[in-house]
Amino acid sequence: MSVAIRRLLFDALKPRETSIVELAKAVGYAGGVEGVDIIVSEVDSKTETIKLTIKGAQIDHDAVTKVMTKYGVSIRGVDEISVANTDPQLS
């Protein structure tokens, strides 16, 4: 049995110097990612709290978190996740 991550919603903190445009583009290049949505929910003097939604047919979770760490993003938690069973026997 194999499952694929189709959607992830991260609650994260990023430095204000990291542009959400650059971050979204970088995450967009990670394995299995087809779409990225970022919403800034809170602004502090040096940091911003973001809600980062990632969509894809088979998201590579490790690759995504690696890119986010590279851009200085601190992941506080995964608020939502959608997975799908991709076992060919089921279909």
Add this chain to the structure above:
Amino acid sequence: MNPIARRYFVKNGFDGSMTMLGIVVGSWIAGVIEPRIIVTAGLGACLAMGISGLFGAYMTERAERKRHLKTLEAAMITDLQDSIFEEASNFVSIYAAIVDGASPILTGIFSLIPFALTIRGTLVIWDAYVISVIVSLSALFLLGLYLGRIAKENILLYGVQTLAAGAITVGLAFLLGAI
């Protein structure tokens, strides 16, 4: 060029031109007629300013960047060691060091060209002195114009200000020589 590199370029470039002006005018007043002495002294000063700029800017910028990174890490409550912030921090330190090290050499070396031509027998030493002083003052004026462009103000006014600094140096040196 980013603002930090711009500052380093102008500041040390100004130092380079002024130091050369000091060496050349000092030699002129002392009546040095051997161009090799001026070229050697000038190159030595250029080298010293270059190395001083290279190390000084690298260490200063690195310390500032480390401090900034630590402040950010404290705000983020996370380690940013492998992030683009660490990479940018290292890059800016090296970039600033290269600019700060190269600018006095670039601005200073032109003032020595007339003396190099004297060694080759193309120019008379006294003409070399006059041309070198004009080159140094022109470099100062150009740095002023560049500052004026950065400030988006009257570039000529900035140029005249930096030129005046050079002219005052020449004037004072000749005055001291006369005493």
